[in-house]
Amino acid sequence: MGPNPKVSIIIPVYNAASALRRCLDSVLKQEFTDFELLLMDDGSSDESPAILDEYAGKDSRIRLVHKNNSGVSDTRNQALDLARGTYVQFLDADDWIAPEATKLMVRAMEQKKADLVVTDFYRVVGEHVSHKGDIEEDSLMDLQTFAGHMMENPADFYYGVIWNKLYSRQIIEENQIRMDPEVSWCEDFLFNMEYLLHCRGIFALQVPVYYYVKTEGSLVSQGLSITKTVEMKASVFRYYNDFFARVYDPEDYEARRIQIYGFLGAFARDAGAIFFLPGTKRLGRERQNVDMNPQASDTLLTNAYYQRKLLDKYLEPVGQHHDLSNVDLRILLTIAAVNRKTSRRQLAAYAGVSSLLAAASLQKLLQQGYVDTETHLRDRISEGVKQGDLNLRITDKAADLTEDLVSALADYRRAIMAGFTKEEERRYLDLSERAGKNARAALEH
Structure with missing residues (x-):
C-alpha cells in the first residue's frame, strides 16, 4: 500500500x-x-x-x-x-x-x-x-x-x-x-x-x-x-x-x-427544483456548455474556441463564489493586464465583450469595491460618457477574489499543458508570446 x-x-x-x-x-x-x-x-x-x-x-x-x-x-x-x-x-x-x-x-x-x-x-x-x-x-x-x-x-x-x-x-x-x-x-x-x-x-x-x-x-x-x-x-x-x-x-x-x-x-426545508421558480434551470444548462463537433478539424478558430471555453470553465466557480459573471471576471483580468490606463473601448475589445456589457460590468465592479478609479471618471462611467482613458486599479478588497483568479488561471494553464515536459512548457510560452507580438505588429501596419 x-x-x-x-x-x-x-x-x-x-x-x-x-x-x-x-x-x-x-x-x-x-x-x-x-x-x-x-x-x-x-x-x-x-x-x-x-x-x-x-x-x-x-x-x-x-x-x-x-x-x-x-x-x-x-x-x-x-x-x-x-x-x-x-x-x-x-x-x-x-x-x-x-x-x-x-x-x-x-x-x-x-x-x-x-x-x-x-x-x-x-x-x-x-x-x-x-x-x-x-x-x-x-x-x-x-x-x-x-x-x-x-x-x-x-x-x-x-x-x-x-x-x-x-x-x-x-x-x-x-x-x-x-x-x-x-x-x-x-x-x-x-x-x-x-x-x-x-x-x-x-x-x-x-x-x-x-x-x-x-x-x-x-x-x-x-x-x-x-x-x-x-x-x-x-x-x-x-x-x-x-x-x-x-x-x-x-x-x-x-x-x-x-x-x-x-x-x-422546522422541517427539512429542501424545497426542490421547481421549474417555474427563479434560479431553476434545465439539468445540463447550469454550467458552461461547449459545442463539440467530432468532425471539426483542429484549426486556429476551433482551438481558440476550445481554449476560451476552457478558461470560462475555470472562471465559473470563481464567479459563483463571488457573485460575479464570467464577463465581470474577464473585465477584471483585462484591468490587471493593461496596467491601469485604458479606454472603455479597449477594455471591451481585450475582454472580448460588447461595449455595453463592458460598461455594465465595470459599473458593477466599481459599486462592489473591487475596482477603483478617479472620482470624476467614475461619474462619467455612470453617466455613459465614452471618450477618454480610464485610470483603473484593482483594490485591496479584491484580494481574495484575485487569489481565486490566480488559482483558476493556474488550473487553466495546467490543463492546456497537460503532458508537456518543462522544456515544452517553456517553448510554448515563449512561442505564444512571440506569436502575440507578431500579430500586434502586423495589425499596427
Whole structure:
C-alpha cells in the first residue's frame, strides 16, 4: 500500500445500480486525483456488487468492501475505520459531483486553514436543477458565527447533510466521532453537530459542486412506527439544544432560546427544483456548455474556441463564489493586464465583450469595491460618457477574489499543458508570446 492519500471519499452503496455508474464516473474522472475511494457495498441484492467489482478492477484508487447489510450509518462508520486520507468526503450513490468538486474543497480547506468546508449544492428533480446555499460570508467563521447562521435555518439540508462538506480526519479520529446506528432521522446532523464542537474555523465555499437527487422516503415508510418516530425526533432535538448550550455562554443561550426552539417546528426545508421558480434551470444548462463537433478539424478558430471555453470553465466557480459573471471576471483580468490606463473601448475589445456589457460590468465592479478609479471618471462611467482613458486599479478588497483568479488561471494553464515536459512548457510560452507580438505588429501596419 502506497503513501496515504490526501482525501478519503466514502460512498455507501445499497441497491443503487441505476445511478451508480454516473456517481462513480463523476468521482474517478474529476480533476483532483490524490484520493482513495472507499466503496462500501451494504449487502446489495441488485447489480450494484457487479458494477462495483468492475470499477474496482479498473482503478487502483478504489478500495471495495462487500458486507452484510447493517444500514447506512454503520456502513459509513466502517469506512471511517478504514480511511487513510488527511480529509474525508462523503457521497451518496444516487448523486454525483462536479469535476472541480474535491479540488475546490481541498484548496479552500488549506488556503483558509479551515477545519470544515461547507459547499453550496444543486438540487435535482427530474430534468430540472436549482442552486442551493445559505451563507454568503467570504471569511473564515468561528463556531459561534457559523452556529448563528445554522440557528436561522435549523432544518436546512445545507447544514444537516454530510455530502456537501469536507472534514478533517484528524478531528474525527481524535474525538472518536461516528454516526449513531440507532438513529435513522437526522443522523448526518448529529454527526455534524458533534464535529462542529471541535472546529475552530469553518469556511463556506459558495460554489455548487454536488448534485443531490432525493430518493429516500419518510421515516414511517422506512418501517418505523409513529411512536418511534416521535421518540427519535425528540432525542435529536435534545442533542440540538445541548449543542447550542455548549456553543454559547448562558446569557447568549437564553437570548437565543426562542430561535433554538424553532427547530421543533422546522422541517427539512429542501424545497426542490421547481421549474417555474427563479434560479431553476434545465439539468445540463447550469454550467458552461461547449459545442463539440467530432468532425471539426483542429484549426486556429476551433482551438481558440476550445481554449476560451476552457478558461470560462475555470472562471465559473470563481464567479459563483463571488457573485460575479464570467464577463465581470474577464473585465477584471483585462484591468490587471493593461496596467491601469485604458479606454472603455479597449477594455471591451481585450475582454472580448460588447461595449455595453463592458460598461455594465465595470459599473458593477466599481459599486462592489473591487475596482477603483478617479472620482470624476467614475461619474462619467455612470453617466455613459465614452471618450477618454480610464485610470483603473484593482483594490485591496479584491484580494481574495484575485487569489481565486490566480488559482483558476493556474488550473487553466495546467490543463492546456497537460503532458508537456518543462522544456515544452517553456517553448510554448515563449512561442505564444512571440506569436502575440507578431500579430500586434502586423495589425499596427
